[in-house]
Structures are given as structure tokens and as C-alpha cells.
Amino acid sequence: MSKKAKIAVLVSGGGTNLQALIDAQKSGVISSGEITLVISNNANAYALERASKENIKTAVFLKKELGSQEAFENAIKNALTENEIDIIVLAGFMSILSESFTSAYPKRIINVHPSLIPSFCGKGFYGLRVHEAALEKGVKVTGATVHFVNEIPDGGEIIMQKAVDILPEDTAETLQKRVMENAEWIILPQSVEKVSKEIIG
Numbered sequence: 001m002s003k004k005a006k007i008a009v010l011v012s013g014g015g016t017n018l019q020a021l022i023d024a025q026k027s028g029v030i031s032s033g034e035i036t037l038v039i040s041n042n043a044n045a046y047a048l049e050r051a052s053k054e055n056i057k058t059a060v061f062l063k064k065e066l067g068s069q070e071a072f073e074n075a076i077k078n079a080l081t082e083n084e085i086d087i088i089v090l091a092g093f094m095s096i097l098s099e100s101f102t103s104a105y106p107k108r109i110i111n112v113h114p115s116l117i118p119s120f121c122g123k124g125f126y127g128l129r130v131h132e133a134a135l136e137k138g139v140k141v142t143g144a145t146v147h148f149v150n151e152i153p154d155g156g157e158i159i160m161q162k163a164v165d166i167l168p169e170d171t172a173e174t175l176q177k178r179v180m181e182n183a184e185w186i187i188l189p190q191s192v193e194k195v196s197k198e199i200i201g
Contacts (some may be wrong), residue, residue, distance in 0.1 A: 002201065003105075003200050004031075004032060004033050004034040004196070005032060005033040005034070005086040005087055005195075005196035005199045005200050006020070006034060006036045006037075006083065006084055006085050006086045006087070007021075007033045007034060007035045007036065007037075007085070007086070007087045007088075007089060007192065007196070008037040008038070008039060008079075008080055008083065008085040008087070008088050008089070009021060009035055009037070009038050009039070009047075009051075009088075009089045009091050010015035010038075010039050010040070010041075010076075010088060010090050010091065010093040010181055011039070011040050011042075011045055011048075011091050011092055011093060012040060012041055012045055012047075012092055012093050012094040012095070013040060013042065013045055013046065013047065013049035013063070013092050013094070014045070014046045014047060014092070015045065015046055015048075015050045015090035015091065015092070015187070016092070016180060016185075017092055017112060017180075017188055017198060018035075018038065018047045018050055018051065018078075018091050019050055019182060020065050020184070020188060020189060021089065021091065021188065021189055022033060022035065022050065022054055022194060024083050024189030024192070024193075025189075027125075027130055029190065029193060030189050030192055030193045031188045031193065031197065032139045032172060032193055032196035032197040032199075032200055033086070033087060033192055033193065033195075033196030033199075035051075035054075035056055035058070035198075036056065036057065036085070036177075036183075037057050037058070037059065037079065037080075037083045038051035038056050038057070038058045039058070039059045039060075039061065039076055039084060040058070040059075040060050040061075040062070041061060041062060041093070041095050041096075042060075043060045043062065043071070043095070044060075044162060047092075051063065057082075057083070059074040059079050061079075062074055063095070065176070069098060069143050070098075070100075072095075073097065074177065075096060076101070076180060077101070077104065082185055083139065084198050086088075086108065086196070086200075087108055087109075087192065087195055087196060088105060088109045088110070089111075089188070089192060090109065090110065090111040090112075090149060090181050091112070091114065091188070094126070096105040096153060097109075097149070098151075099151035099164070102150050102151050102174045103150075103151065105123065106148075107148050107195075108123070108199075109148060109149035109156075110147070110148060110149065110159065110188075110192065110195060111146070111147060111148075111149050111154070111156075112144055112145070112146050112178055112187070112188045113125075113130070113144065113145045113146075113147065113154050113190075114130045114131065114142075114144050114146055114176065114179050114180070114183075114184060115130050115134060115142055115143065115144070115145065116141070116142060116143045116144075116156025116163060117147060117158060117162055117167075119134070119142075119159070120133045120134055120137075120142075121137070121145075121151075121154035122153050122155075123153050125139075125154070125175075128172045128173070130177060131173075131175040131176045131179070133168065133179040134175065135166070135170060135171075135172060135175065139166060141159060141163050141164070141165055141166060142163070142164055142166055142179060143162050143163040143164045143179065143183045143184035144161070144162055144164070144176065144179055144180075144187060144188075145158055145159070145160070145161045145182040146160045146161075146187050146188055146191040148158045159191045159194065159195065160187040160190060160191045160194075161186045162182070162183040162186070163183070163187050163188060164178055164179050164183050174198075176187050191196075
């Protein structure tokens with residue numbers, strides 16, 4: 001077997017994007033990388049269950065217990081080093097990482113954002129808020145963006161984007177679901193494969 005890039009997925013909640021990555025690995029969409037670690041900042045995240053079912057190693061780090069952002073990030077860094085991680089995927093990870101963290105992994109941290117950046121992105125734009133903002137603005141097309149992470153929230157280089165039409169009857173919830181199914185769960189695995197391939201290339 002040829003070498004695969006080792007992937008760590010950082011999660012905070014249900015882990016639907018993690019599941020999309022696990023499924024993509026099984027179906028062969030992701031063949032150049034392998035998820036070997038799932039890290040959460042929430043001990044009750046269902047994403048940890050999803051990882052355990054697939055026998056993927058998990059770790060939980062709580063900022064409150066560790067006492068500071070720096071200690072929290074150092075704990076994550078140590079876990080990444082110990083597990084020889086090549087790529088970090090933020091999949092609904094609800095903790096902003098500092099510049100000292102992101103600069104340690106240039107072009108190695110990937111995030112998926114539920115809009116077409118540069119629209120509806122940056123500080124404060126996450127979860128349903130993004131879709132609410134798109135509906136309030138009356139835009140006709142939204143989508144998802146996968147990008148590299150740097151010190152600016154949603155500011156890194158774009159890897160892939162996919163557009164999704166907004167329907168007249170859409171609510172933030174229906175729009176969120178369609179963007180996940182028709183964009184996020186497609187381009188996140190494709191982007192992970194693309195970056196994995198480049199790393200092991």
C-alpha cells in the first residue's frame with residue numbers, strides 16, 4: 001500500500017461533515033489520505049461516537065480545564081505531532097484558532113464554510129446565521145466554500161466552491177440542509193483528496 005496523508009478532523013458537535021469524510025473514504029473519493037484522529041473541544045460531541053464506530057482514535061481537549069487558549073492549542077498541537085498528522089480538517093469546530101496555531105500549519109488546515117466566500121463570512125458568521133443572512137439579503141444563489149485556514153476567519157486561499165440555488169420558500173433550516181447535502185458534503189471530501197494527493201505527491 002502506498003503512503004497516505006494522515007488526516008485529523010476537529011469537531012465540536014454532531015459530526016455530519018466528519019461522516020461525509022468517513023463515507024468518502026469508504027467509497028474511494030478520498031484515497032490519498034486517511035482519517036487517523038478526531039479531536040473535539042466538547043466531550044459530548046456525537047462526532048466522537050461516529051469516530052469510535054469506525055475505530056478512529058479520538059481525543060478531547062477542554063479549554064476550561066486547560067486554563068487558556070495557549071494551553072488548549074498546545075494540547076492539540078502535541079496530539080497532532082504524536083499522531084504524525086499531515087492535514088487538519090475543521091468540520092464544525094466551534095473554536096477560533098490563534099495565529100500562532102494556524103501559522104504553524106501553512107496550507108495544512110482546511111475548513112468548509114456554508115456560503116460562497118467572500119459573501120457571509122468572517123467573524124460571527126457560522127451555523128444558521130450564515131443562511132439567515134443570505135435569506136435576509138435576498139441573494140438567489142448561495143453555496144459552500146472549502147478554503148485553507150489562516151489567521152483571518154474565513155480568509156485563507158479558496159480550494160473549491162459549489163453553488164446552490166436559494167428557493168423562494170426556503171427557511172434558514174431548509175437552506176442549511178440543502179447546502180450541506182449539495183455542496184459541503186461533496187466539495188469537502190474532494191478538497192481533502194486534492195490536498196492529500198499534493199502532500200504525498
